[in-house]
Amino acid sequence: MAEVSTAAAGVLAGRVVLVVGAHGALGSACVRAAAAEGATLVLLGRRVPKLNRLYDSLVSAGHTEPALYPLDLEGAGPADYERMAAAIHEGCGRLDGIIHAAAEFKGLVAFGSIPPEDLVRSLHVNVTAPMLLTQACLPLLMQSPDAAVLVAVDDPQRCQKAYWGAYPAAQAARASWAVQLGDELENTPIRVHALQPGPMRTPLRGKAYFSEDPGQWPEAAAYATDFVAALASGEGQQRAAVRALKR
């Protein structure tokens, strides 16, 4: 695990941020933006080569050396997340933020044809896994003077449609959980923000809108600044509500 750099400049200098789904489109954009603001990143993703490439790009850009945490949310349970939190504590000494940017979506399929295990996987990776991971990190986050848990959520208007499988139900549950947790932790150092980006040019969107010109949508990097701002300060940030991000 990486040493926390106290020499780095930027609004996130000295903070340790765990990015879940770090090598995804939004995840990696947030990683780069947070690293540029001086954060020390813990990169959680399920594909080691992609994590390694992200690591190399941060180091070659001169950012603080990140820590890698390869983990597949599908098979991970409470004991795995306890181990992860302990490793972050041991290696980095603190945790000031989590960005939940992993998402499971296989593409458009008629409900009757979805393998039952895909329905369960979608609900688990999108909802129960981030809950369990966050629960295991709460004691560490509580020690931070100002911690933030950011949950990326999708717009119900765009995904509550035919053939989207369990994804819309999972997104609704994810948003509901984030709002409820934010309310529950109101008088603690932990802020929880449910952030809803607009359409982004990412692999996930391409699975549902394959006939659309992807060039019309912004890259995920366009929204990463909102995530960095939410990590950095509670000032002016809406809490206990889903915040739709506009571009």
Ligand SMILES: NC(=O)c1ccc[n+]([C@@H]2O[C@H](COP(=O)([O-])OP(=O)(O)OC[C@H]3O[C@@H](n4cnc5c(N)ncnc54)[C@H](OP(=O)(O)O)[C@@H]3O)[C@@H](O)[C@H]2O)c1
């Ligand atoms: N794209 C949009 O237009 C849009 C709009 C609003 C909200 N969002 C939200 O933004 C977030 C990020 O989406 P995105 O568009 O950046 O999608 P993406 O590029 O497909 O990234 C999703 C990431 O989740 C990872 N993942 C999936 N299952 C996993 C598992 N079992 N364990 C660990 N990691 C796993 C994927 O890993 P692999 O690389 O191995 O597949 C991928 O890196 C999601 O919460 C999504 O709901 C997206």
